[in-house]
Amino acid sequence: MMKNIIIIILIALWTSVTFGQNIARVENVKIQSKSLNQEREILIYTPIDYDWRVNEYFNVIYVFDSHSREFFDYTSSIISFLTDNTNSFIVVGITSPYNEELDYSRNNDLLPVLEAKKSIDKYGKYSGNANNFFAYVSTEVVPYIDSHYRTLNNKIAIGHSLSASFVLDIFIKNHTLFNDYIAISPNLAYDNDKLANKLVNFDYSKIEKPTYLYLSNANEGIKYWQEWKPAREKVYSFFNKSIKNDNLKVKIDKFPENNHWNTFSVSLNKALDFYFENIHDLQEKELSKKEYDTTIKVKVLNKDDTIYITGNQENLGDWNPEKIELERISDLEREIKLKLKSPAQFKLTKGNWESEAEVIGTYGNITIKPEEKSEFEFEIENYFDN
Numbered sequence: 549m550m551k552n553i554i555i556i557i558l559i560a561l562w563t564s565v566t567f568g569q570n571i572a573r574v575e576n577v578k579i580q581s582k583s584l585n586q587e588r589e590i591l592i593y594t595p596i597d598y599d600w601r602v603n604e605y606f607n608v609i610y611v612f613d614s615h616s617r618e619f620f621d622y623t624s625s626i627i628s629f630l631t632d633n634t635n636s637f638i639v640v641g642i643t644s645p646y647n648e649e650l651d652y653s654r655n656n657d658l659l660p661v662l663e664a665k666k667s668i669d670k671y672g673k674y675s676g677n678a679n680n681f682f683a684y685v686s687t688e689v690v691p692y693i694d695s696h697y698r699t700l701n702n703k704i705a706i707g708h709s710l711s712a713s714f715v716l717d718i719f720i721k722n723h724t725l726f727n728d729y730i731a732i733s734p735n736l737a738y739d740n741d742k743l744a745n746k747l748v749n750f751d752y753s754k755i756e757k758p759t760y761l762y763l764s765n766a767n768e769g770i771k772y773w774q775e776w777k778p779a780r781e782k783v784y785s786f787f788n789k790s791i792k793n794d795n796l797k798v799k800i801d802k803f804p805e806n807n808h809w810n811t812f813s814v815s816l817n818k819a820l821d822f823y824f825e826n827i828h829d830l831q832e833k834e835l836s837k838k839e840y841d842t843t844i845k846v847k848v849l850n851k852d853d854t855i856y857i858t859g860n861q862e863n864l865g866d867w868n869p870e871k872i873e874l875e876r877i878s879d880l881e882r883e884i885k886l887k888l889k890s891p892a893q894f895k896l897t898k899g900n901w902e903s904e905a906e907v908i909g910t911y912g913n914i915t916i917k918p919e920e921k922s923e924f925e926f927e928i929e930n931y932f933d934n
Contacts, residue, residue: 570600572594572595572596572624573593573594573598574591574592574624575594576591577590577591579688579692581684583681583683583684583687583688584677584680586647586650586652589643590692591614591640591643592639592640592697593624593638594606594638594697595636601910601911602909602910603907603908603909603910603915603916604636604698604909604910604912604914605699605891605915606637606697606699606700607637607700607701607702608638608640608693609624609627609639610640610642610689610704610726611623611639611641611707612708612711612714612715613642613643613644613708613711614641614642615643615645615654619641619706619708619812620639620641622812622816623639624637624639630817630820630821630824634912638693640689642685642689644657644658653674654711655671655674655710656675656676657678657714658710658714659671659677659678659710659738660676660678660679660739660742661675662676663739663740664742666740667739667740681714682714686725690703690725700891700915701727701834702727702831702834703727703728704726704727705726705729705730706730706732706819707730707731707734709734709735709808712731712732712733712735713735713736713743715729715730716731716736716763720750723754723755723759724757727757727759727760727831728760728761728762728823728827728831729759729760729761729762730816730819731761731762731764732764732811732812732815733766733768733808734763735773736782737773737776737778737780741779741782743779744779744780748782748783752791752793752796755795757795757834758795758830758831759795759796760822760827761796761797761798762799762800762801762819762822762823763787763798763801764800764801764802764811764815765780765801765802765811766807766808766810767803767804767807768780768808784800787800797827799818799819801818832860835860835861835890836919837889838889838919839863839888840887840889840919840922841887842886842887842888842916842922843923844857844885844916844926845877845881845924845925846874846881846882846926846928847880847925847926847928848880849880849929849930849931850880853898853928854898855874855896855897855928856871856872856874856898856899857874857895857896858872858894858895858897860894861888863887863889864886864888864892864894869899869900870897870899870900888916888918889918890919891916891917892918894913895914896928898933903932904931904932905928905930905931905932906930906932907927907929908928908929909926914926
């Protein structure tokens with residue numbers, strides 16, 4: 549009996565080591581925040597086979613209010629269904645849990661110092677720390693993710709209710725911190741329409757790169773929270789009539805049949821559908837202005853293999869699979885030296901798409917950041933036409 553138990557334990561351990569990294573996973577990471585003078589926990593979802601996909605980088609979605617785990621889980625779950633499993637993201641859950649010892653709530657994180665008596669009476673001591681929370685997000689959370697994970701440049705911020713208000717406030721404070729802002733049922737009316745007025749008076753000519761702003765509402769202001777409706781209509785009217793910057797794409801959705809809580813799912817689906825159809829590819833074309841000296845080395849399968857490289861910029865052939873040939877270094881080594889902008893994404897072929905190479909460490913495009921190092925090595929394990 550004991551022998552059978554030991555065998556079962558050994559099999560379980562072997563399975564965990566062998567197959568454990570094949571599962572999309574969620575890590576809980578604790579950060580001792582200097583900005584908040586508190587310990588905070590973030591959730592980090594990495595897609596399937598992240599550890600094996602060493603030659604891929606990923607855009608990042610930041611989900612606020614993720615102490616309510618359903619916001620985080622729903623977001624990380626729907627990406628593959630919305631994209632037919634063609635896009636993978638890292639998803640970061642930023643939490644704002646109630647701290648009983650400090651008597652500190654999410655509203656302390658999400659609301660600035662309030663001035664209007666009505667708002668002060670409503671929120672009381674649970675407000676006023678939004679600037680420090682912004683510092684925590686921008687100087688601690690985002691840099692941590694970029695330094696510990698293989699991230700691309702595009703970042704999406706998602707919030708609901710007051711965290712949606714906070715997402716919009718980030719846009720006003722530093723519109724380049726994220727590329728895309730999804731604000732689901734935000735409160736635009738607090739403190740005498742403070743946030744609504746900020747949005748209307750913001751200088752949108754400062755936006756120089758493709759940026760996406762999504763706002764939605766449910767039935768707030770119809771049977772409850774009456775003050776939300778005038779502030780919302782002020783902002784919607786402004787966006788519908790006054791925005792003249794082609795770099796900013798604004799989409800507004802109304803879901804009067806939904807309530808404040810259950811509008812999250814339908815709003816997020818609509819927001820991300822629009823993003824993938826209209827924004828994603830446009831932002832993926834954004835590259836660094838600087839070019840970097842880069843050497844790419846490839847180990848091939850056969851001594852007679854002629855290998856071509858093609859990718860997302862002119863020096864990579866602009867996705868022409870027969871334009872740029874690698875130099876033969878030895879029987880099984882090919883190499884090319886060229887100047888590349890970042891991030892560089894490419895594939896290897898034998899001169900046509902039918903003979904695209906399967907490269908160890910990636911399911912899709914190979915991605916490199918030539919500003920981080922100058923020499924890269926890859927190994928071909930098969931060709932699609934084999």
